[in-house]
Amino acid sequence: MAAARRLSLRHVGLTAENPSVGTLLVQGEGGDARIVGRGVTAITGRPHSERVALEDAGAAARGATAYVTLEPCAHHGRTGPCADALAAAGVARVVIGAADPDPRVDGRGIAILRKAGIVVRELFEAGGSGRPFEGFLSRLRRGRPHVTLKMAVSADGAVGRPGPERVGISGAVANRQVHLMRAGMDAIMVGVGTALADDPMLTCRLPGLEARSPIRIVVDPQLRLPLGSRLVRTAVDVPTLIATTRAADAAAVPYRRAGCGLVPLEGYDADDLRALLRFMPSVGVQSLMVEGGPALANAFLWAGLVDRIVLVRSAAVVGDLGIAAPEGVLAPRGFRLGRRERFGADVWTEWERDDACSPES
DSSP states (O other): OHHHHHHHGGGTTOSTTSOOOEEEEEESOGGGOEEEEEEEOOTTSOSOHHHHHHHHHGGGGTTOEEEESSOOOOSOSSSOOHHHHHHHTTOOEEEESSOOOOTTSTTHHHHHHHHTTOEEEEOTTSTTTTGGGHHHHHHHHHSSOEEEEEEEEOTTSEEEOSSSSOOOOSOHHHHHHHHHHHHTOSEEEEEHHHHHHHOOOOOOOSTTOGGGOOEEEEEOTTOOSOTTSHHHHTTTTSOEEEEETTTTSGGGHHHHHTTOEEEEOOOSSHHHHHHHHHHGGGGTOSEEEEEEOHHHHHHHHHTTOOSEEEEEEOSOOOOTTOEEOOHHHHSOSSEEEEEEEEETTEEEEEEEETTTTSOOO
């Protein structure tokens, strides 16, 4: 299952509203086991991974064990259910990494397999096989994207310094990891304060992954983002949305002409942010990275809308004028410690929300 999960990572962020699922077909057991078919959900979301793996295996699929990271579908779309395809191919056993909450599936795929005489094993609590499609699960269960809050913090607890001079906190190795994370996200969000201070691009700048840059979103209630900013000037190349209370004003017209999308935003409180997130799936956003600004970070934390915190702790010291990091990032409550790595001189720590798989309260 771990190998199927790694396979599914190839197309994360490239399968539209469908989840990026991995499937491995295996013949034999123990030391004699061999993979006879591999499949990952195709770019744009079709065909599904099970059908790709079955085509790869051909006749060798008969009697095999299928390791699938998500419950096989049970509904008719452009093709029939993948559960039926596995049964028709003569697969003897299916091991499933996560349940599919889609009401068209939700246990029906498993029922089809068992009715066909296939042995089914469920590993729903094991090893995080749902992470490659956590945005898909969040959209169905909560009606909003999965939210990752990322923040780089200095050794003295600062996220930056006031004024036009940009302060580099994290190092080159950790920065490359951030760009890799961007490549797997549907969208990246910053507050207007960060956009004004840093004039960022918010793109993925890893060689070969430039085309994987996510949708850029600026939370800008009063429409203060300069028309000459890099985000506005490059909006025709990289999709850019501005969430603002002034979406219907005449002041919004030049932004639209520049290629920006304007999203109505009532304000900055918890209900406003929830409404903004509920809008996101309609523009193809199932996974969201909140990367900029202590004010925006605090707003998301207070609203209970953060599913993962990524803290990059640096050895750099900002000094007395440093802008303090939110306490909710430095000492997360309601989160459990997850991945911890060292990238160069920086310590990368991930915190997972305790109820990350439950519906929104």
